[in-house]
Amino acid sequence: MEIMSPQNTRVKEWAGLQEKKHREKAHKYIVEGVHLVQEALLAEADVEILAFDLDKGMPAELKDHLQAVQGMEVVGVSAAVIAKCSSTNTPQPVFAIVRKEQHGAEAILSVKDSFVVVLDGVQDPGNVGTIIRSADAAGADGVILGQGCADLYNPKTIRSTMGSMFHLPIIEGDLAEILPQARERGALLVSTSLQGEESCYSHDFRGSQWLLIGSEGKGISPQTAQLVDKSIIIPMAGRAESLNAAMAATILLFEGMRQRIYSPKINT
Structure with missing residues (x-):
């Protein structure tokens, strides 16, 4: 035709x-x-x-x-x-x-020792796409897009994933419903904060870990913050005030990958 x-x-x-x-x-x-x-x-x-x-x-x-x-x-x-x-x-x-194919949250919740990225209000489609690409590269089990995130199907988001959106489950859903279910199944909900209790390099990423990433301007929402089990900090030796959401998520994902796959006996 x-x-x-x-x-x-x-x-x-x-x-x-x-x-x-x-x-x-x-x-x-x-x-x-x-x-x-x-x-x-x-x-x-x-x-x-x-x-x-x-x-x-x-x-x-x-x-x-x-x-x-x-x-x-x-x-x-x-x-x-x-x-x-x-x-x-x-x-x-x-x-x-x-x-569109509708993945239910169970596609991720049912994974044992799941390694998941959760985005809360990340509005830039380039950042959302890049985080999906990093999650794919680091072997994550899925990505959750909470309300207020850029649309997964925005052309810029799609381009930024470089095809990774087809490689792992990506769920668009209500974090107030999904995150408590994850905790009930043993997931540790981890966020980044300048007031973090521990460096991302000393935090133990083994077991079920869900990494919460918020918007660059506001961080995660107060509602989501109430569900967090632990805040960690990405140490910076230079003078930059902060990292963008995609860079922060990528650092956490690859440190998690290093510990979970390449250094499984860390912290023992």
């Missing part, structure tokens, strides 16, 4: 997925670029449509994956259609429309 006009009704629907209200109504989102589309296909995400620039042809990296996806519609489109549906100034030659 081919669609050449950017005024086509379907094209207008696809372009509308750049806005959150349309994504929520359709329960779909758009993924742009060869790498992200390839990651979606490899992860067997629920890809509804794959659209590619007819003039440039189907990217070689995707050809081997087309037969493996059942029920996916492949559509050749014009450069004008690509441009209308793109969120960047230099559009990629391919995009996919993906149906």
Whole structure:
């Protein structure tokens, strides 16, 4: 099938997925670029449509994956259609429309000795995406996005994950409900604070640990803070006042990974 006009009704629907209200109504989102589309296909995400620039042809990296996806519609489109549906100034030659998959919190809560990142009011989509990427790299069991966080399906969030959003469960939910359940199942709820009781390098990250990351300006909310079991500090030898949320989360994740995987006998 081919669609050449950017005024086509379907094209207008696809372009509308750049806005959150349309994504929520359709329960779909758009993924742009060869790498992200390839990651979606490899992860067997629920890809509804794959659209590619007819003039440039189907990217070689995707050809081997087309037969493996059942029920996916492949559509050749014009450069004008690509441009209308793109969120960047230099559009990629391919995009996919993906149906949202709803993960329940149980997908993470049921994991024994879970290592989880919880975001509370992290509004910058680049930070949210980068934290998801770091969580994936460090072997975390999942990411929880509380209310007030940037939308997981924001194009900038998706780009910042570099495909990691397809590699681990990401739950959007109410922290007031999820965090008490995690504690009941033995999770230690840990946050960062300049008044932290202990350095992140002496804290024991083994066992079930949920790392709470708040917004750069305000930190975690007062409601979430009441649930915290322990506050730790990221020591800084220089004069910087603070780290952004993604940097702080990455430091904690990789120290946790070091202890849990590479130094399992630490602090014994």
